[in-house]
Amino acid sequence: xxxxxxxxxxxxxxxxxxxxxxxxxxxxxxxxxxxxxxxxxxxxxxxxxxxxxxxxxxxxxxxxxxxxxxxxxxxxxxxxxxxxxxxxxxxxxxxxxxxxxxxxxxxxxxxxxxxxxxxxxxxxxxxxxxxxxxxxxxxxxxxxxxxxxxxxxxxxxxxxxxxxxxxxxxxxxxxxxxxxxxxxxxxxxxxxxxxxxxxxxxxxxxxxxxxxxxxxxxxxxxxx
Amino acid sequence: xxxxxxxxxxxxxxxxxxxxxxxxxxxxxxxxxxxxxxxxxxxxxxxxxxxxxxxxxxxxxxxxxxxxxxxxxxxxxxxxxxxxxxxxxxxxxxxxxxxxxxxxxxxxxxxxxxxxxxxxxxxxxxxxxxxxxxxxxxxxxxxxxxxxxxxxxxxxxxxxxxxxxxxxxxxxxxxxxxxxxxxxxxxxxxxxxxxxxxxxxxxxxxxxxxxxxxxxxxxxxxxxxxxxxxxxxxxxxxxxxxxxxxxxxxxxxxxxxxxxxxxxxxxxxxxxxxxxxxxxxxxxxxxxxxxxxxxxxxxxxxxxxxxxxxxxxx
Numbered sequence: 384x385x386x387x388x389x390x391x392x393x394x395x396x397x398x399x400x401x402x403x404x405x406x407x408x409x410x411x412x413x414x415x416x417x418x419x420x421x422x423x424x425x426x427x428x429x430x431x432x433x434x435x436x437x438x439x440x441x442x443x444x445x446x447x448x449x450x451x452x453x454x455x456x457x458x459x460x461x462x463x464x465x466x467x468x469x470x471x472x473x474x475x476x477x478x479x480x481x482x483x484x485x486x487x488x489x490x491x492x493x494x495x496x497x498x499x500x501x502x503x504x505x506x507x508x509x510x511x512x513x514x515x516x517x518x519x520x521x522x523x524x525x526x527x528x529x530x531x532x533x534x535x536x537x538x539x540x541x542x543x544x545x546x547x548x549x550x551x552x553x554x555x556x557x558x559x560x561x562x563x564x565x566x567x568x569x570x571x572x573x574x575x576x577x578x579x580x581x582x583x584x585x586x587x588x589x590x591x592x593x594x595x596x597x598x599x600x601x602x603x604x605x606x607x
Numbered sequence: 608x609x610x611x612x613x614x615x616x617x618x619x620x621x622x623x624x625x626x627x628x629x630x631x632x633x634x635x636x637x638x639x640x641x642x643x644x645x646x647x648x649x650x651x652x653x654x655x656x657x658x659x660x661x662x663x664x665x666x667x668x669x670x671x672x673x674x675x676x677x678x679x680x681x682x683x684x685x686x687x688x689x690x691x692x693x694x695x696x697x698x699x700x701x702x703x704x705x706x707x708x709x710x711x712x713x714x715x716x717x718x719x720x721x722x723x724x725x726x727x728x729x730x731x732x733x734x735x736x737x738x739x740x741x742x743x744x745x746x747x748x749x750x751x752x753x754x755x756x757x758x759x760x761x762x763x764x765x766x767x768x769x770x771x772x773x774x775x776x777x778x779x780x781x782x783x784x785x786x787x788x789x790x791x792x793x794x795x796x797x798x799x800x801x802x803x804x805x806x807x808x809x810x811x812x813x814x815x816x817x818x819x820x821x822x823x824x825x826x827x828x829x830x831x832x833x834x835x836x837x838x839x840x841x842x843x844x845x846x847x848x849x850x851x852x853x854x855x856x857x858x859x860x861x862x863x864x865x866x867x868x869x870x871x872x873x874x875x876x877x878x879x880x881x882x883x884x885x886x887x888x889x890x891x892x893x894x895x896x897x898x899x900x901x902x903x904x905x906x907x908x909x910x911x912x913x914x915x916x917x918x919x920x921x
Binding site for chain 2: 389395404416420429432435437438447448513514519560575580583
């Protein structure tokens, strides 16, 4: 449940569900997100669910903090329909050309390449949220022995499709962008497609993801 | 083929189509975008008898040089902009906040914005543009919007679908006011910073850095010391949020910002000051002044009334 509601600036509500990151808190966030999204409260123009927070932005010309807060406090999220979560399989190629940070990961985690891949691939991931730049899915949780910090100096350009790790999370770069996550491989799959306006994201909050290893040849021929 | 079009002789540095922007998409990682300086965007459209949510050409610093072909059309430029209009045998210096009529073969040369960042060029008609999520606003980071999500380029031709039949010439005496104090509301991680850091934030001057664009404005100045944690669990952002990363230099989120971030939020720029904030060019000095939520709401209401007033007089 929401532990505290405060204002983020003069045009957003900051709903705090706690400080821990886990599936049960995140499910609460998503439940509120889906309920509010469906009800289309006049003036609310954006909702950003994350691990344990929900930010509700509104148009200050149409409503204000007090009105939106009052509305959110009186919502019963149980009323909403169940989360329609999907299970997805994402192909990933971990060939050395694409696995840019494997050496770094081997050193930090003190595990062999084989062990790192085995750990990474034999796991189901939960999508906590999407965003930053269009469609990036924040997936968790990596096992304790798979957690590495961000690069000390972020890359100026991370290639599109990069599958990367940091702390307890995995992510997929949907566009070439700057970034500091540890790159383990690359997916040929388009995780974000702006031509599909109603469903541009392949992976959505609440979905479950497994990664399936493909060879470099399969990777190269994937989109043909 | 359209018979009314613009040819881009020189695109300028950061020239895009913008409109009111797009909403309800933060949760998939797509920001509002839209015209950075909303008031100047609206005035530009009003001066050429457009619907207020029509697409305009936004430019920063150096603007585009364009050649027009087709039947007579009005245009207007808003902001603080130096530009000229070239007709057959003459070239005249243009004035902002006035509409002009141009005809086949005329050129508009937008030389630069003056001690500000963004300017707007509206044409009395409708550009032929692709819309994504009800907006043609170009987001160059995710290649969303018209023009394949990319800045305008040299040699490009832009077609007009429609030209307004109302060709009344209009004018307003608006003057862009500059402010040195940007009003902010305390951020959700305000207490992450040392007493000294909080004092610095409200009392010292910061300088707008060159590393500023439609995504964010980076500031330089005395370091704001964090005593709790230089990272938070990633969470949503909105425009105007002031994040302070480990290096102690604040970054203000602007209209094309990433939707999620993991740096502590020291403050949020009050909506009333956003249009003026984005116009502060690199090298400008900023001081933050704290206001509370109810003052911020009242000030925005007044600002909005003033905008409506300005528009109704055009």
